[in-house]
């Protein structure tokens with residue numbers, strides 16, 4: 001298969017095949033759709049990031065100097081809604097899943113290319129709803145939309161935001177269906193299930209969570225909107241409706257949603273760790289199956305968000321136990337990546353810095369998750385900054401780090417240009433430091449009793465809040481460095497070879513960027529994933 | 545790339561069989577998410593029904609069983625006609641596909657018409673949820689086996705909320721289905737289907753059957769149980 005590398009250099013690729021705006025907006029090429037998502041999501045990341053900046057600005061002072069209570073409520077809601085529903089949930093699957101899954105399994109496209117484009121448009125429509133709610137005055141319910149506040153009392157644009165989330169959710173359902181069908185039906189000859197890259201396994205598990213979970217949030221949020229619009233009373237205590245039912249339905253989706261955000265990142269991890277240790281992933285089968293275990297067990301732990309919501313203590317006990325259980329497959333992955341590093345020939349390229357950062361940050365995020373899954377401890381730290389710090393370690397330390405790791409690792413493939421290694425690596429290290437400065441103090445704040453969603457707080461918390469805000473400022477600078485150097489490389493970057501790292505995987509056997517239909521001939525797969533010994537001629541590494 | 549494919553084989557598939565299997569699996573997965581989508585509502589219904597048993601029985605007496613039963617027959621009939629159109633697809637007979645689709649369309653429209661009549665009644669009787677809701681036990685729930693006078697009208701309003709949410713969501717699916725039938729009819733009129741390309745008809749058939757099955761659950765849950 002190596003002849004494709006030589007012959008396709010300087011030929012037309014998916015980027016230069018046509019350059020009109022129309023050809024981009026009507027494209028059914030999964031790679032171009034991935035780029036469309038990348039551009040859209042970067043916009044949302046910026047909006048969510050600005051909201052985060054405003055939050056940290058306000059919290060510099062204990063007295064809540066800049067914003068009114070209402071405005072502050074709207075700012076943290078905007079931050080949560082945009083970051084979760086319009087950035088993190090779609091992020092890795094919509095950009096990298098779209099771009100890479102067909103190439104990794106040796107197919108020319110996803111099973112339903114037009115549906116894929118429709119998904120992007122649906123997402124954009126959802127985004128327009130969400131943003132117009134923001135422009136018209138915002139929402140103040142928090143990203144969790146707890147009833148009866150959201151359904152009865154809130155005086156802000158709940159309906160519009162709810163519709164935006166509903167529509168965007170529909171987009172991710174269609175993407176999930178597309179991925180599952182593609183992985184089942186489009187694999188190249190010889191690409192058996194246990195030769196799939198772990199990135200693909202992770203997306204398979206993610207897609208299952210998307211298809212089973214997202215419709216539940218869709219109906220829930222729709223019912224909240226209907227309650228405001230048509231006076232349906234399903235969560236209205238005045239009619240005998242139960243607001244806690246909303247919490248059950250909400251968390252039935254929103255806990256698995258954490259795995260929608262982090263599982264694809266774990267898939268990226270496996271690719272990065274193997275490529276930059278030049279070794280097979282330790283325990284391939286176990287890592288693949290742990291993704292499936294996380295996807296399944298993840299559906300049975302939602303009650304850990306409701307230890308103090310009038311849930312029976314016996315139910316709380318079961319949910320606590322199950323939450324401990326779901327930590328096991330996550331830990332298995334971390335141990336397997338670490339074991340892969342052992343005796344590998346490690347190179348500290350930028351994507352690898354993100355990957356190693358992930359191991360540390362995700363471990364902190366995951367272990368503090370166990371604190372929170374312990375019912376008694378949770379009563380103490382419930383709704384405090386401890387929770388805020390925990391999920392930022394999981395979501396930024398986990399999902400976001402891997403989004404950036406993936407972006408740098410596959411940037412040469414997607415764009416055909418090399419990013420500037422030294423600047424980007426400096427950016428990634430700065431990001432790691434800034435992240436910890438921002439969020440580690442929040443663990444202490446929360447443990448001391450600082451509640452989340454308050455902008456006026458006792459003065460003794462001010463120092464820790466100021467450390468956190470300083471970290472947020474540094475985070476902004478590091479994001480500027482990271483994205484600035486990527487943008488610079490668009491213009492000035494060196495031309496990327498087909499396989500710059502070098503790494504294993506069918507995507508590295510196509511040219512950079514790949515041709516429109518990925519492969520001239522559908523490849524025949526003859527070896528397992530991560531057979532790095534065939535790339536470097538070493539003796540075979542330890543296998544599963 | 546050599547393009548020796550049949551017209552109906554998309555460029556990224558190798559064989560018609562692969563393409564057909566993909567569409568079919570895609571629709572099954574879509575139906576899985578539909579089950580979860582309706583599932584949230586059904587869960588709420590079950591929870592509240594067990595909490596407010598008498599009010600829900602009083603509520604089900606507000607509904608017109610005859611119209612509901614008529615609609616059930618209409619919808620089962622439409623399942624039959626859509627099955628015939630899939631069979632016509634297997635045989636590659638475009639005119640028959642067109643005919644059976646038209647029959648399905650008519651039955652679907654009849655269902656929605658009857659549903660509209662039922663909704664209009666509820667509106668005139670002030671049984672829409674909201675500030676104008678007014679429940680009068682003697683007038684509305686005569687013949688119920690529970691003490692309707694003791695029932696809290698608010699809980700009856702909760703039942704009516706479920707009635708509108710569930711049947712409304714179901715009707716929305718019917719309307720989307722009718723839109724898809726029109727699209728398929730245009731394709732059939734242009735003689736686009738053949739015995740090796742009728743996957744759109746077959747896949748749509750799955751969707752339509754699913755919508756029917758939802759009604760098969762809704763009808764007894766809302767209209768029948770608890771009513772002797």
Ligand SMILES: [Cu+2]
Nearest residue numbers: 255302304305
């Ligand atoms: Cu959770």
